[in-house]
Amino acid sequence: MKSAKTTSPTDVQVFLNTHGFSGYQWLIFGLCFMVVLLDGFDTAAIGYIAPSLVGEWGVSKPALAPVLSAALFGLAGGALSAGPLADRLGRRTVLLASVFVFGAACLASGYVNSLTELTVLRFITGLGLGAAMPNAVTLTSEFCPDRQRAMLTNAMFCGFPLGAAFGGFLAAWMIPQWGWRSVLHLGGVVPLILFVVMLFTLPESVRYMVAKGQPVERIRRILARISATVADASSFVLTEARADVAAKSGLGVVLSPRYRTGSLMLWLAYFMGLVIFYALINWMPILFKEAGMSPQKATLVSALFPLGGVGAIAFGWLMDRFNANRVIALGFALTALAVFLVGQLIGDDGMLILMVFVAGAIMNTAQSSLPALAAAFYPTQGRATGVSWMLGIGRFGGIAGSFLVAQLTAHQMGFASIFAVVAIPGLIAAAALLVKQWAHPEAPHTQGGSGASARGAAAH
Template sequence: MKPTDNSVNVQSLLNTAGITGYQWTIYALCFFIVLLDGFDTAMIGYIAPSLVQEWGVSRPALGPVLSAALFGLAAGAISAGPMADRLGRKRVLIGSVLVFGVACLASSHASGIDELTIWRFVTGLGLGAAMPNAVTLTSEYCPESRRSMLTNAMFCGFPLGAALGGFLAAWMIPNFGWRSVLMLGGVAPLVLGVALFFVLPESVRYMVIKRWPVERIRVVLERIAGDMARTAEAFHLQEVTGSEKAASSGIAVVLSRQYRVGSVMLWLAYFMGLVVFYALMNWMPILFKDAGIEPRTATLIAALFPLGGVGAIFFGWLMDRYNANRVIALGYALTAVSIWAIGQAVGNVGGLMTVVFIAGTIMNTAQSSMPALAAAFYPTQGRATGVAWMLGIGRFGGIAGSFLVAELTVRHLSAETIFTVVALPGLVAMVALLIKQLAHPASAANKGAKSSTTIASH
């Protein structure tokens, strides 16, 4: 079916209408989802020293509980992407937020390391399903000229949530015990889930491509574009022609010949980035404590690492104007250098604080820019699956990072050596994105439409 004279292109409408208060509300809700995701994901690293002290757990034995949520994150993301492409972003988002809230609250009552490990896995299932759909929903309400910057700004909630967890843990654990951190991480998502149910809309691009009644689509678009949407008789999308149009599922799009190389390189880059992120987030407090730094100070210094993720807003601005693959590849190259520098500064607390913050800014800026890169790479039919699979498969990098440092500590390697080894995956991520650029040199141009398809009409 071809567009009628009164059919409005949804993306063109978003591009010309500007950003309204309604869209800012959507972005804010998605930001808080990702912030709580970062808080709940990182908190286990902050309470790990307390587990060692209270339960007498050996440090190598911490590997399973530190990585349990990451296994859940991977499973949740891989399954939730295709589910969201079928059922919608909003339903999956609300369900996932409630799951990780209930599971995190239950984990605060764990009586041993095995029970805590199980609840951390269930928490991860919800976390893994929430983040990619928050990214996708944000991306699908953005004007194209500001999509990367706004998506990156929203995704900054993850490192900020991780940093907030560190600052709160440093205050709450001495005063209320480590269980209080988990309780807060459970109650907050339950409150947010209620707000999502009443306020968050479904993705308008999803509604169009799934042929929802035009009246329901118009109600949402009127709050963004007013009369431009009110007078439309139908809505359509402009998407790239080719295999994704004929594909029966988001999985078919992601694995199609047109997107296959780019998909694998996105997975590899994100995997390597999370090797670095979780190796440091889970183990820095312990490594710094072993280096002779007082435990509370070690936790506060470690919390500076994710705080630097706000630099992703600047990278988003660059990605909207220059080659996004090369921008992020440069970020990963600088990540490798800065992580190596942490190991060289361990003996000086003042210098260590500075280097950790700089390294966190660079590393989290590059890593937080990846979801926006993936969201721009895939069409609507496969966007949720594409973003979710990158995040899900990448989570195994987090698992690898947690066990990598556990193994290095067993071998009694110095802090300098450990940080040097952890820096190497940054170089691998850089190479992966350069390969993606070679395989898809015109991918940035493909964000525009090559053909129009009317999807929703009277």
């Protein structure tokens, strides 16, 4: 005879909230972390091999522009298309496909014999990379308890800067021994191995399965890996802090009147963050050199800027306990101040080095926290689309950032003035997040998933 509790619907988010973070959830976290780590490695790989291409193929630096930018356009295209697909087909399916695509394309890139072939394959690699990251963020977020969601999602996202940095060290060691093609071979083989591992171990998001009314047996089988207490559950429901809307697609949710203002503000904040990042990462060595630094010192000081992304874990902890919009808005406001101060410190090498590192640490931390914020903002039916469109539209901010400084230097603007202008997007990003908070008031623990509305799964 069944007990009463076995006939009561089991709320999947309450289940995740009331059980410790299990080994199975750590496995999911680890797989998604590896996806983002390899995403960072493969995104940065072209920059590490570019000098070797110039030397071996005898091409001019301007001729490399299409190769260097192809992946950026692929990243945007992959992100914009993958979210709607994941909200329709599932996070697991699209994530597996994206890892296979960027692994296979990167591996094939190691066998090209022309810039045209490499450009095409870098674009395809970018499509896979752009699709992988938002789905890794979404899947991780949907297996987290509310109280740790931002911290764990941010920790997973730290794989990207670590992968990019680790790739630099590996490339410096591998290229002299085996040539530039070896970097692309490694960047292809490892994702393909990870694809095989994920094929047999990575589950679908249980929140997505409940939202889509998938069979109870499949949902129960996954949750039983977290805790055996779910073994007798006969049905499942999903509570959403964010109410569902009458939309036929993920993009319909993101652009619905209920979510439109928040979506636009997230896009604006992520766009402006990447304006700052790419403006500085691409131009600081040149600006410092023109301000009187030796080329070697200019490069070393500039290299400090992208090192601080691991601070996103601390921001995640704050986001789980305080208002996440205001925490990240403060981060962008401090970024603007720090970038402005960099422009005032030329000639004082000690303070300049410190401020470049501080600016990078705060900027990368704030930027790396936005995917977790977006994942918490949308309901399950539009979460993958919401995260991926923010990332995809933000990519164009990277392109804009590079052109911004080029225009400022063309107009003979001085060193301090350039940094003052580049600081402005930080203030715009902060303002955008405060507008989002005004339009969609949030308090701690209403940003992740417990709360307002419940829907039942089809128990077939």
